[in-house]
Amino acid sequence: MANFNIDSKKKRTFDAIVIGSGISGGWAAKELSEKGLKTLVLERGKEVNHGDYPTTMMQPWEFEHLGQITKEMKDANPIATKCYAFGEDSSHFFVKDAEHPYIQEKPFDWIRGYQTGGKSLLWARGTQRWSKYDFEGPARDGFDVHWPIGYDDIAPWYSHVEIFAGISGNKDGLESLPDGEFLKPHEQTCVEKHFTDQMRKHYNGARPVIIGRCAHLTDPQPIHYQQGRAKCQQRNLCQRGCPYGGYFSSNASTLPWAKMTGNMSMRNNSVVHSIIYDEKKQKAVGVKVIDAISKQEIEYFARIIFVNGSTVNTNIILLNSKSSRFPNGLGNDNGLMGKYIHFHNFETGISGEYEGFLDKKTDGIRPNGSYIPRFRNVKKQETDFLRGYASGFSASRMEITNGEGWGEELKNNLFEKKYGNWRVGSHFMGETIPKISNYVKLDETLKDQWGVPQVRIHVEMDDNDAKMVKDFKEQLTEMYTLAGFTNIKTRSRNSWNPGLDIHEMGGVIMGKDPKTSQLNEWNQLHHCKNVFVTDGACMTSNSTQNPSLTYMALTARAANHAVDEFRKGNL
């Protein structure tokens, strides 16, 4: 642009640009700036510094509607309010439906958090490693695209991010769910231990039940204190933002760390319109930003660009980065960018009761639950569906509120101390098969308020998903029955749509072959090597683990490779 003088351009030039400050962007910012690269982080949402959590210290009785969402809010946000974490205490961290419209070719609940830290403020904090079986799955089962890396490539990077983020867990020695660098684990409840023991007995160790691995500082180490974080106080109010930094978020951890290096700059309200490709240099040279508030356009320049906008937005940015070399979007020579969108299926669950341990209860609060790693088709194909599912498992005991009677009788009943049976429950987290028919693409005419094309989303469940749900219901019913649970009920969440898992992945996937994938084994675009994609968009398949830990490890790995290549002058 002619009106910018050289000084201005210099001020807008960095070694690296990171698009997005969420769970993966925060890691890119930390690694790049720690290694000495001048790094600009662009965040499309508002500024939320660590501690800017307006509801975090509020007591339950201080909420006008005791946590309930107003009708006005519900009517205006039929999608966002479906999210389990959306409440009177957290609604300010969610994108409202009207703020960023999209087109649902098939129902898709797109849950978004536009602010510093993105959805890392809101995540469920489950952090399990993938095993070699997960990375090898697509090749074994004949998926269209296979992973270009295996467990051994990522294992040291899992360790790297676990140590810094702080992951609590137990060393369970499972092949299907490798151990990590764990802080002290949370405790299982009596009935969870009972279930673990019963399953070990009935299935000879083939169906382990473990305490969940999660990003909470149960036992903070010097590296965590250096970040300004403290021990998790076990409030389980994480969706409000944590004043102690007790759980991992970009806000509490990677971003302040990056800032301390003196090499990181952050710009909020920066909607990335597209990446600028230089036809002569044959590489990306910067990004075009629309200021979210003033709507003004401004360009920033760098030799390395990390795209961490969250899966769908990363797809939008790349598809919208058109040039004569890349008329269909940056790096999109094979026309497959935006396709192979996949997710985790959460549409079923199971609950029950246990009439034992009636003289016992729990005490305190645990921001975690137990976990049943995938036991189906782990080492070989066993069922009439491909892949498998992981499940949560939790057993707790609540005091019963006796609301019988009227007047003084009712009042006395409310002051009664009485416990019900233990209640048990599991949620389902099914692997889905990445398919060319599940895609996002840009609408040809409709644009959002920043002039970026609106996205059309077309993601459907299939027969494999239905068979897997049926198997979950049968298998978990059997397991609950063997453990002596009663009143067992499976449920289907008819209002559940893909997207509500908030584990949407793919579209810009990793693979060996540029004919079928967009990214190489270092998360570089095959055809534009100084652009890296390390958020959910890069995922070749989804397996059954909560994905954030893998995004973090892939990001740290790719960022360190980027720095090496940068120093060698290859980027």
Add this chain to the structure above:
Amino acid sequence: MERRNVIKSLGIGLLGLGTLPSWANNWNSDSFENLTFANSEVFIKIVDCLIPETNTPGAKSIGAHLYIEKVIKDCYSEEIQNEVKQTLEILNKEAVAKHQKSFEKLDNLQAVDILKNSTSNKKTVEFLKNLTIRSYTSSEYYLTNHKNYQMAPAYFHGCVEI
């Protein structure tokens, strides 16, 4: 309808804790547009007769009536709001027929008796009762004095004796 800013109530909550929830200290029905629903007096009688003041605070002194009015206005459909209105009218008619005074002027025993035996929609009476219980069992008084509520316990034991 204006949705009050939660940040405001945070400030109030930290300054001084009365028996009323902090948001209620700074709240009155007049702050609502379209005030078609001014039934505060009836709500006071309903919560007071359901969970009366004894040697411990009852639903009235923890502000359950304010919560009920607010939550019905803000969180429930017009249909439910109308059902509540009709129920309140019926309660009042029955009070006048039986005791020659409006519902809010009854003593608590008389009011409970009307509630229990009202010909009005049982579901709506049950709904009002549940809201009263919800408000009472979420109150600072109930949680801190009865439930040993701690916001930040900093521990978890999975298996302890009752």
